Amino acid sequence: MKMITDEDLTLLYYGEHEDPALAATVAQSKELSARYDALCAELKLADAYQPPLRGDDYGAEVWQRISPHLGDKSSKAGGRLGNWLASFVQPRFSLAGALSIALVAVLAFVLGRNGGPVPGSDTVTPASVAAVNGTEINSERLLNRSVSAHLEQVNILLTQFVNTSETSAGETGHVTDLLVANRLYRQAAAVQGNQKLAAFLADLEPLLIELAYQAQSGSAATRERMQQEVEDGLLFRVRVMNQQLSKSVTSV
Amino acid sequence: MNFPANLSQSTHVYTSEMSQTEQKIIRKAARGDRAAFRQLVLEHSHSMFRLAWRLSGEETAAEDIVQEAFIKAWRKLGEFRMDASFKSWLHRITVNTAMDYLRKHVRRKQFETAEPEWETTAMAAEEPDTGRQMDISRQTQVAMLDLSEAERTALLLKHYEGHSIEEVARIMEITTGACKQNIFRAVKKMRVALRPLVAT
Numbered sequence: 001m002k003m004i005t006d007e008d009l010t011l012l013y014y015g016e017h018e019d020p021a022l023a024a025t026v027a028q029s030k031e032l033s034a035r036y037d038a039l040c041a042e043l044k045l046a047d048a049y050q051p052p053l054r055g056d057d058y059g060a061e062v063w064q065r066i067s068p069h070l071g072d073k074s075s076k077a078g079g080r081l082g083n084w085l086a087s088f089v090q091p092r093f094s095l096a097g098a099l100s101i102a103l104v105a106v107l108a109f110v111l112g113r114n115g116g117p118v119p120g121s122d123t124v125t126p127a128s129v130a131a132v133n134g135t136e137i138n139s140e141r142l143l144n145r146s147v148s149a150h151l152e153q154v155n156i157l158l159t160q161f162v163n164t165s166e167t168s169a170g171e172t173g174h175v176t177d178l179l180v181a182n183r184l185y186r187q188a189a190a191v192q193g194n195q196k197l198a199a200f201l202a203d204l205e206p207l208l209i210e211l212a213y214q215a216q217s218g219s220a221a222t223r224e225r226m227q228q229e230v231e232d233g234l235l236f237r238v239r240v241m242n243q244q245l246s247k248s249v250t251s252v
Numbered sequence: 253m254n255f256p257a258n259l260s261q262s263t264h265v266y267t268s269e270m271s272q273t274e275q276k277i278i279r280k281a282a283r284g285d286r287a288a289f290r291q292l293v294l295e296h297s298h299s300m301f302r303l304a305w306r307l308s309g310e311e312t313a314a315e316d317i318v319q320e321a322f323i324k325a326w327r328k329l330g331e332f333r334m335d336a337s338f339k340s341w342l343h344r345i346t347v348n349t350a351m352d353y354l355r356k357h358v359r360r361k362q363f364e365t366a367e368p369e370w371e372t373t374a375m376a377a378e379e380p381d382t383g384r385q386m387d388i389s390r391q392t393q394v395a396m397l398d399l400s401e402a403e404r405t406a407l408l409l410k411h412y413e414g415h416s417i418e419e420v421a422r423i424m425e426i427t428t429g430a431c432k433q434n435i436f437r438a439v440k441k442m443r444v445a446l447r448p449l450v451a452t
Contacts, residue, residue, distance in 0.1 A: 007436045014410060014435075016417050041450045042443045046411060049392040051305035051314070058301065059294035066293070066319050070286065070326050 009036050013043060068164045143192060144245045147185050147201070151242040154178055154204065158235045161211065162227045179208040200241055207234060275334055282329040289329070293322055296339065299413075300346050306408045307350040309397050313357065321349040340415065344423040347405055354401075388449055395445035399438050402426075406434035407442070 004025070011017040012026065013036075026032040055061075157174060186201035210226065280288035300321060305314035324345050332341055396404055402424070409420040421431035 006440070007432075010436060010439050011432075014417075038450075039439075039443065042446045043411070043439065045388055045446045045449055046392050046396075046442055048389040049306065049396060049412075050389065051302045052311055054298055054301055059297035062297045062318060062322065063290050063293045066322050066326075067286070067290075069319075069323050070289070 004032055006035070006039070009039050012036070013039055068160055139192065140194070141249055143185070143188055143194070143197075145249045147189070147197060148242055148245040148249060150178070150181050150185055151238055151245065154182075154208075155235070155238050155242060157211075158230050158238065162231050162235065175208060175212040179205070179212055182208055197241075197245075200237070204234075204238070274338065278329070278332065278334070278338060281326075282332065289326055292325075292338075296342055297322075299339065300342060303343060303346050303408065303413060304350055306396065306412060307347065307405065308354060309393055313353060317346065317350045317353050320353070321346045324349060337419065340419050340423055343409065343413065343415070344425075347409075347423060351401060351405075388446075391449060392442075392446065395442055398445070399441055402434045403438035403441070406431055407438035410435055 004022070008017060008022065009026070009032075012022050026036050157178060182201055182205055186198050186205070189195075189198040189201060207226075207230070277288045277291050281292055297318060300318045301314055304317035304321070305311065308314050308317060321342070325342060328345070332338065396407075399407065405424055406420055409415045409423060410417065415423065417428055417431050417435070420435075421428045424431060424434075426434075
């Protein structure tokens, strides 16, 4: 008869022994039963090694802490093609913002050349007026649409900012991107003569500067104060302006 | 004498079968659906905390490990195969994260320094009367932290989480033979450490 080792008894204890007859063999032997009982008693003590209890809302707490650190992975799901398509579908500063800024700059240049009276010519034909007006409408729509997308990003950033207690890894870079974009859009709005929009974006700039600084080295107290300021009004203003711009884009 | 009767420790045992609902949630989360991933976090946080705590022996470390493991899981969800057990997959990430964390923070050293009276199990063996009065949980923890990483991990996954040896081997990325050896060594050491605490 094969000798029954402690390893056999351990496997039996965990229900992993290959020999289904082992339990009966152990039960029939006084010596084996004593060894098995000793093993059970000693391992049973290990059950006392219990972690501190977490509350029912522990899962929600974990989610609260990790959610700001989860990057947007939806673009990864579809592979390269998915990435490429997603870059057009999703509002992203890197592509949409840069492209819009470039177009606004080009249109501002075109408007600057075409908008004023042509030197050496006193006559303005109806066709040239229509062409200029048409360009103005398109450039205004383009600017509004671009700023609307930009404000959507600002809205997301501020919403995350007021709802989290820690600075996320990507926050600094994102704020800096938005700050640069904000300046360009402000200049574009000023060039186009939209002083209301330019003034609003100018109001937004100090907050973005402070956010960029705070994301790098700000204290918890500063963050709390800024969160309060954002909640008290700025977030609301961003949303209202965004709605107005969206309406103007769809109504023109 | 109680035999396990084909894994009668039903509360510990985890079957690798996933419900259709869970598969659906995992698929959605893998596509980037945050709400779906939130559901997975809510469902598995406690189990991951228990494992992380037993691996690290420290509450704060365990919380850090759980968070880090979930962030890694979110990034790697696209790699998860539906024919595997999701809980085992999460446990593998948790174990790897815990090992990285412990190597960085050398938690065990701090623990031993802070609690010199629990430093060796030999003390309990020499003084059975004192050992009996000790907090069994604490002594078990010390014995557990005295195991090698591989022994501790294998024992935790088998004894507390109820994974089969095959699953433990998969989680630890070792052969079933090596897995069994780790469990045997761990059990042997734990028995030596806990024997003095068994009431006679």
